[in-house]
Amino acid sequence: MSIATTPGAVVFHTETTISSATRRPPSTSFTGTAIRHRCRRDSTRTSFDLIKLNPFRNPGALTISGTPIDVGKLQLDAYVVAGVTDHITPWKSVYQTASILGKETTFILSNAGHLQSLLNPPGNPEATFVTGAASSPDPEAFATGAAKESGSWWTHWSQWLSTRSGDRVQAPPFLGNAEFPPGQAAPGTYVFNA
Numbered sequence: 001m002s003i004a005t006t007p008g009a010v011v012f013h014t015e016t017t018i019s020s021a022t023r024r025p026p027s028t029s030f031t032g033t034a035i036r037h038r039c040r041r042d043s044t045r046t047s048f049d050l051i052k053l054n055p056f057r058n059p060g061a062l063t064i065s066g067t068p069i070d071v072g073k074l075q076l077d078a079y080v081v082a083g084v085t086d087h088i089t090p091w092k093s094v095y096q097t098a099s100i101l102g103k104e105t106t107f108i109l110s111n112a113g114h115l116q117s118l119l120n121p122p123g124n125p126e127a128t129f130v131t132g133a134a135s136s137p138d139p140e141a142f143a144t145g146a147a148k149e150s151g152s153w154w155t156h157w158s159q160w161l162s163t164r165s166g167d168r169v170q171a172p173p174f175l176g177n178a179e180f181p182p183g184q185a186a187p188g189t190y191v192f193n194a
Contacts, residue, residue, distance in 0.1 A: 056100050075102035079160055080134065081153060083110050083117025095142060098134040106160060107134040108153045109143060122152045129153045 055062030059070035078101045082094035091109055098107045110117035111128045120127050131153070132146035149156065176182035 056097055072100055074100075075104065077104040077164065078102070079106045079108070079157060081108040081110060081117060081157075083112045083114055085111075085113040086117060088114045092139040095134060095139040099137070101134070103133060103135050105134040107132060107142065107146075108156070109146070110153055120152045120154065122155055124152055127152045129156070131156060 053061040055069060056071050059072055060068035062069045062071070078098065080094060080098035080101070082089065082091035082098075084091055086094075095107055095109075098105045109130045110120060111126075112120060128148060128150050129152075130143060130146035130148050132142060134142065136142045136145070174182070
């Protein structure tokens with residue numbers, strides 16, 4: 001087994017804090033960002049602060065370690081996927097979020113719905129997607145001008161990752177290290193918290 005490494009990639013370890021009246025979810029790792037937030041008590045563990053504050057459109061609304069964050073100033077090399085018939089996260093809204101991340105954002109519009117757009121492995125003869133930079137202010141202009149490709153976007157993503165990854169290295173023989181010990185075995189204990 002091998003894993004791909006990306007030079008300069010940083011994984012921040014954060015802990016999600018919630019009120020003492022609710023159960024404590026496990027700590028979470030995010031690649032490239034660290035967010036300390038409070039959760040409402042719900043089955044999806046959605047961050048109420050992120051919904052309420054909307055830091056993607058409100059510069060300085062999110063504060064990390066006492067520093068106000070302007071997400072619009074971030075220039076990230078990001079890969080964002082949406083489904084054309086997604087009724088939960090409409091693709092035009094996802095496109096607007098992708099465009100905030102900067103000119104290097106690659107946007108994928110899959111020809112499926114919410115889950116089907118993500119769970120779309122190679123070999124599906126009906127799968128198509130359009131791809132391009134999320135640089136146009138108009139989502140419809142993106143959709144009509146983007147390159148249409150047949151098949152799953154997974155292959156495209158694999159190629160996108162490989163151009164941004166370092167050499168392949170042998171996977172470690174065990175999870176965790178002295179600073180970050182491994183958590184619970186999959187699926188974790190939080191799934192049992194009702």
